[in-house]
Amino acid sequence: MTKFKVIFKQVFMKNIKSPAYLTMILMPVLLLGVVFGIGKIIDQSQTAAKIAIVGQAPESAAIRQLKGTDYTVKPAITTVKQAKQALEKEQIDGYLTVDQQAQITYYQQQASHDFDPSTLQNQINQLQLVTLAEAANVPTAQIKQLMTPTTVKTVTVSVEDGQQKIAQSQNQDVTQMISLGITVLMFVFIVNYAGIIAQEIATEKGSRIMEIILSSVSATTQFFAKVGAILALVLTQIGVYLVIGWSVINF
């Protein structure tokens, strides 16, 4: 075994077996797990609010058919009395009344799941427009036109030599994530490995071990062997993360 390999193997094995290194590898994984877990818990606590819509306005029936991500409507409840009973029994989180002047009032209990009725507002406004348009005898086709929202499309371009080319917009998010990820990773690696490298040098310069080593191998061989071993450690760490990431994605 060449002297390069001897030093390489010694530095590599010493660090791989050390508890500090294992902690260093596992720490980001654990942190990610914790962050992810907390995120999931927060998500789960945000279940849709159960609401009821009451009122005699002509739109009420239509409004009860509305759907949204943060609420579900219980269509069975149509009167205020039913709603109050349901609220008391906590079968619903709150109820909405729409009066003749299209004023919306949302009744909820203090301990109720938080629900912001303004999300409904736009939808209700639209429905009212439709109702008014129908009452004004506007043709259905035109009502449909009125109701179609405008869409906004974003096109990412790159301008080279005065010529504009359309870049692939769907990769933009991914590239942003990747660049952020790389920056964070670089930071983590530099902080961790600076410590390891400093310790390697300190052990040998602090005592006279360096003298023995320099009288056994050339300084260049020793330098490159150490650098190589540290690089191997970095690659091992990346490899471990790739394996963990791959197995998480696949299972």
Add this chain to the structure above:
Amino acid sequence: MLTLSHLSKSFGAMKAVDDVSFTVQPGEILGLIGQNGAGKTTTFRMILNFMTPDQGTILWKGHAFTSRDYDQLGYLPEERSLYPKMTVEQQILYFAQLRGCKAADVKPRIDDWLARFAVKGKRTDKIKDLSKGNQQKVQLIATLIHEPDLIILDEPFSGLDPVNAGLLEDGIEWLKAKGAAIIFSSHDMTNVAKISDRIVMLRQGQIALAGTVDEIRQQFGRTKLFLESPLTQTTLEALPGVSRVTPHGQQLEITLTDEAVGPQIFELATKAGYIPEFSQQAPSLDEIFRIKVAETND
């Protein structure tokens, strides 16, 4: 064979090594003695290629010392230099491999060497768990196990009790018998006198003494007399040629200004017949060292 010719090295205004020349033959032990700061470690560092001399050359087997010669070299630094968390076996193997040995060749020899130096500890003990003396012995083993042709030992006897010092002396003699050229430095003149074939004394970077132990001692003449006889201290002090008489129990240590006085004292002492001790010697290496050092301080 190691040849140093007119070696000089200065650090700024201070001349650490000043025109030092000597040779070490294979199968020879050279003792390098000198006070702290005399230039011994600097000389070693120049031999090992850590420092470039300002002047002079160092030749090993006729050529300049290069990295290819590293495998034939064994070096023991002054301070403990071991990896604390390695085991004894790992440490010895690592250093041996760095000197070009194969692990398979070295492994079977480790037990022999541990026994030769009576190391108290197992192969699997960590270095930091051994006592200082045992650590030093492990380091010695790591220095010698690849049976180098040139061995440099910087203060190898420091911190060793007399028994362990004896074991080390035996080890060094064994390697000398194998034909290695050995240089070692020490402050303990007893060890130096006992095993060195030749001695070089450095004083302020220059050579103050050089030669075999006997040659050096003879330079000073047989001016020490150890006597156990009926003669009293006062009688002896009154004699011409006697500068000082120091009693050590029954024995009187007489310092002479002229070694020719010796036979006269012998006559006087043996007048009544048998005496148990009469020994006329040159000063001990220890005393010579002190005399030489004092010369500069005049």
